[in-house]
Amino acid sequence: MKSCASKLCLSAIVVFVAVFALSGVGLAQDTIKLGVAGAHSGDLASYGIPSIRAAELVVKDANAKGGVLGKQIELLLGDDACKPELATNVATKLVSDGVNVVLGHICSGATKAALNIYGSAGIVVMSPSATNTELTLSGEYPNFFRTISYDDAQARLQVDFAKDVLKVKRVACLHDKGDYGKGQSTLAKQFFEEAGIEVALFEGVTPGAVDYSAIVQKIKRENVDLVVWGAYHPEASKIVTLMRKKKMDTPFMGADGIKDETFIKVAGEFAEGVFATGPRDVSQNPLFIAAKKAHQEAYGEDPGPFFTEAYSAALALLNAIEKGGSTEFEAVTKALRSEYVDTPVGNISFDQNGDAIGIGFSVYQVKNGVFTTVQ
């Protein structure tokens, strides 16, 4: 009797599961689901929110034109706060919600943590901002693409600029011990040494500390020509402020982690003269101008960091689905690698590693409170 009851119970469960699974499949066919994952809250939210807005604008346009492959596009948001442990949860959630392609994640560490989950589900992921070199060049993530250059390219530009324009002899490379920061600084160190420039100091500082004067004194003692900062803006503004308050005029250079209006807002007058590398200036591109105008109309303000890359990534993903004729992994990746698409960052396609062809970095300097391109 007991075994009979448990069998009945078991079969009831099987039926329920089957019904839900089938209904899930049925729903997934109705729309194309574009996941947008990244930091939507927390202290790095200013990097992630623009990608949601970019996706919203692109999807609104595409849906108004009848969607892709005759289907409407639906957005699924996932907030990882740039934390790897949350990113895996977000990825699992998106996969179980039947996402077709993902725009994200924002931070390199979180992206790396999430990629295998998407990979085993056969989902293409395109990040507007994760620049860690390994993500593409290691070849471990065939489902990963990006619309931003990787750290190698950026570090190479930093070293060339420091050598040819600033003519430095001794530098200090600092980072925040994180995936992005340490990766960026290690590369810069390697390229500086290859170029015959002495790296007098290579250290990680503790993010969020109340005071960085000890490390600033150490920089001063090493008497370097340039401080190269590898990580994000909150610590950069603390360090550069302390340096200037201690009357050190040593030039300071960061990467795209500090090329954010918040850096200038927080560091104020002390941000003047700071160098930063970031994605190439695309302000003359008509698609960029149109995207920016759409953002201003929809949200009443200028777009934030990585908006353009995210907008381009959304365009590239939808284009690949359209050209590939399906949301299947093989079709989408083949289309991404063979088709060129016009985007706000330029006319791009993707190489075998997943890096965009046709984009790059420029050097900027803070002048009168704005980042201006250095020729």
Added chain:
Amino acid sequence: MRTPRPGPLPSGRLLSRAMAGVGGRPGHTLQLEKAQAVNTTGRATIGHTEMEYFIELFFSGLTRGSIYALIALGYTMVYGIIQLINFAHGEIYMIGAFTALIVTGVLTYYGWPHLAIVLMAAVLAMFYAAAYGWTMERIAYKPLRDAPRLSALISAIGASLFLQNYVLLAQTSDFLPFPNLIPDFAFLDPVSNLFGTTDFLIYTTTGVVMALLTFLIKFTRVGKAMRATAQDRHMAMLVGVDVNLIISITFVIGSTTAAIGGVLIASHVGQINFYIGFIAGIKAFVAAVLGGIGSLPGAVLGSLVLGWTEAFFTGYVSSDYEDVCAFVILVIILIFRPSGLLGRSDVQKV
């Protein structure tokens, strides 16, 4: 385009030049610098440079330590009176800083004079923080006063998370620039390579706050009542001490010191967000334990030991492992002095 590279100073004059007010780093022209490059590789000024570097690191550690101490004082006082680790203390510090930022913004808009803005911001920050401290004690701790100590601890962590998220939702998750409220003192200019005006104010405030709190607890009527409450709450009640009032006063005073810390430290760091209280609070808690929790001079000593350990380790070894080193020192000290540097080893009451 290129800023001139500051060259090393001629041998022997480094310290005297630094003290004479040129900050030790006059700019040299590039040509001169190149000409000197051969000579300077040997670092002929090693004696003076080493000494000056040591002094610089000493002051870096003093700044860090004093920042920890400003927060640790409130922590340790509350613990001393009611044996509660008030994890939300760091959040009160953060709320003090936010209040000061908002007040400054509003008053600057109305064109108040600078000094008036500073005073008003500090006073209102202290008032707000005190109100939050008082309310928090009434809501989160008082109902649990006779509950096991773990329950109160969990309530404290809850209060901390609540306040963090409250500020996150009510204000913003962004980093906000904190205006430099405190003008640079001209008489500190000669030593500006060692410490700035805010560092100086932090040192002195830490000292004054510690002295005032010690005076309050040792020599006033309220202090006597506090000590009585700390020793035996029920006996204190029997002899006519209003224990509830005394505990509330303790929280108000602790929160006020946190707000002073908030205004000063935020001015020093130049940026705030909702999360600053947590990290600073954890470090201050560690410092208070290191010095002997419950002891006011212990909190300051523990903070300074922690600050100096971090600064000297960063300066002479590597900043990569400064936290590791700080906590190794903590463990070693606690192995030999389990109740902290200046803590008393109390026999557990039966």
